[in-house]
Amino acid sequence: MADLGAYFLLSTPTVPVSTSHRLTGPYTTPAMCVEVHGVVTNKPPTGAYRGAGGPEAAFCMERTIDLIAQDLNLDPAEVRRKNLIPPDAFPYCTPTGITYDSGQYEQALDRALDLSDYAAWRSRSRQQQPTQEPRIGVGLATVVKGTGARTPNLAEHARLIIESSGRVLLHLGISPHGQGSETTFAQIVADELGVTPADVQVLHGDTDDLPAGGGTSGSRGLIAGSSVAHVVLQKARQNLVPIATHLLDCRPEDVVFQDGRVYDRHHPERDVPFSRIAAAAYDESQLPPGVERGLDFSGSHTLPASPYAFAAHVAVVEVSPETGAIRLLNYVAVHDAGRIVNPLLAAGQVQGSVVQGIGQALLEGMVYSPEGQPLTGTLSDYVVPRAAHIPELTLDTLETLSPLTPLGVKGIGELPTLAAPAAVANAVMDALSPWGIRHIDTPLTPVKIWQALQEADQRSLAVS
16 A cells, blocks of 8 residues: 555656565565555655665565564574575566566675674574563565666766867766765776876766766666766777877787876887877877777667666664663675775765665654644654664675676665665564564654553453
8 A cells, every 4th residue: 555645746656666566575486466556645745765665665575574484483584595586597587577687695695694793693682581671683684676777768878078188078967966976987987098087077967968868866877877988988999099009009909098008018118198199189190090080979878677786784773671762783784786886985875875774764754643734844853863873884795797787887875775674673573572563663663662562561461
């Protein structure tokens, strides 16, 4: 049942439809029947937000996996391990019509279990007596997220200009919103041309240079941007290499672009600065036959499908039966988002995404009066995570390259928002399991925890 709010806006149907498609998660699922009902209410309009249907689908499936483990008296990690899609099953088609391109799901799960010292925390939790407080809970989440192909046949465009001075300009239709994409694109260009990122200027959002741009939504910034950048970089090399062979008197396959210079791999002493190659491209007297003057290249690229990234999260919490207060003790997140271009920026994306997921699980929720009046109308009432709520995060990455992108990249910016709410909720419910509590609606506020514990105690007294 999807609450669509009061108006059917452009992206309102995106979330429930995406949720229905993504419910299978990273598990081998022979068949599935999904029925979605959209409900118009007098609440605010709804639309796509970070994850766009992924967090809802992951929460349903990950809570279900933990309940299966509880009912069968199995470790939640083992239930996941038994059902994760194996590496040799890719490309894997789900019964809801999605195709996963690649992955090493079990390897990522094992890495998260090791980094979190999962076995020790699980043992400590099981050894606690029901009356002992505070209660420790351990939660897992293993999730997948499609990234990049926001809409079918959405082409991305780029233009690469190498000036006679050697300065490189990259024009992209991707408009960053603070993700640091300019840095990653500059790195990609610098690696391909053998210059430094400081020699590269990344420009975006200018329709004087490009016909259109798809933006960064759907975690497509690096995926779409690097793919089209690769197209124009290959065009540039096709012009630069003949010029280099002409100046160095070597074979095309022996040309190396590195550290701001161009040289013959068999005779490294034969080298010229990259700027000399760039200058020669604008001097017809130095050009080999068949090479046009100038270095200005345009191109486009369309992703054939969405690469699917994977995450395994482990959360450890402490719950006070007396007050319902929750404290996060440990948090580990392992992500397989294909090739990582800039580890620091990837970690920043993960940190922000995890914090948002923790907020969804524990703090953030709209509250209404019986008459439908919003009571959480400002940030004085609507609680968002602060530094005090967040433990030190242990992060790691694997790199299973995607066959769908030239550089093997997948998206990472939205992926943790799928895993974090479910991992935290599973941890809290694990801590409350001795009382027979199986479900509490998020956000899992102290008052909800306390009320659930009181009701559980009353049921226990009534039975006795």
